[in-house]
Amino acid sequence: MTTLAGGGQERVLAGKVAIVTGSGQGVGQGIALALAGAGAHVVVCGRTEATIDATRTEIEARGARALAVRCDVMVPDDLDRLVARTVEAFGTVDILVNSAMVVPAGTLLEISEEAVAAGWESGPLAALRLMRLCHPYLRGGGTVINVSSSASVNPSTHSRGVYAATKAALNALSRGAANEWGPDGIRVNTIFPLASTPALRRFAAEEPDAMADVIAGIPLRRLGDQETDIGAAAVFLASPASSYITGAILPVDGGAAYVR
Structure with missing residues (x-):
């Protein structure tokens, strides 16, 4: 088995080119590191240069190729530039991961119009725009992975109704693209991750009792690792290995979405 330094994964994606939005931290970062560990060239993008540069540096330290592109997914020109920089550097796009999103939090009566708009703009609308931009390069074997949430199917969405709605829209867009783009040789799937991210670790430090309740609701009784589990x-x-899978939702959450 051929491995990258620090990777430990077989190079099943050797030579593939991946764009991962929101990959400066959290789940997006874990996915970027895992794809690089499997041999892909990874375009790391996000709004904060320091974090995307840190991810790029770690990927390169493991012996893989990476490019960091500052990108606000709510700005269409930034998405155009992201794809153009990727193609200029690597020639194509084989894998697109839509992970970036501004999380709109608050009850339906209290949440601001600005937060609602940011959720839609950064979530399903940004994913659709980027999927369309990448479509010509994904034809003939490319894959799209959209990062959704179990909130989209959870009957309890108190203070998360808008967030749940944006993720449900992303699920629907993923199914639509799987149907429409299957004949083009493009597979589109969705994941529900639950991982130990910086945001969740802050939550655990601030509200340990609430975090204990979260863990108790996970059949496997642990949070996932953003790289070795989600990635x-x-x-x-x-x-x-998943060449006959498209239009699927894969819960990577220790059973939290459907088992509990």
Whole structure:
């Protein structure tokens, strides 16, 4: 088995080119690192240069190729530039991961119009725009992985109704693209991740009792690792091992979405 330094994964994606939005931290970063560990060239993008540069540096330290592109997914010109820079550097796009999103929090009566708009603009609308931009390069074997949430199917969405709605829209867009783009040889799948991210670790520090309730609601009784659990699932969905899978939702959450 051929491995990258620090990677430990078979190079099932050797030579593939991946764009991962929101990959400066959290789930997006974990997916970017895992794809690089499987041999992909990774375009790291996000709004904060320091974080995307840190991810790029870590990928390169493991012996893989990476490009960091500052990008606000709510700005169409930034998305155009992201795809153009990717094609200029690597020639194509084989894998697109839509992970970036501004989380709109608050009850339906209290949440601001600005927060609602940011959720839609950064979530399903940005994903659709980027999917359309990448479509010509994804034809003939490319894959899209959209990062959704179990909130989209959870009957309890107190203070998360708008967030749940944006993720449900992303699920629907993913199914639509899987149907429409299957004849083009493009697979589109969705994941529900639950991982130990910086935001969740802050939540655990601030509200340990609430965090204990979260863990108790996970059948496997632990949070996932953003690289070895969530990232590994993304590698599978981007690899030939999943070549007959499209339009699916894969919960990578220890059973939290459907088992509890």
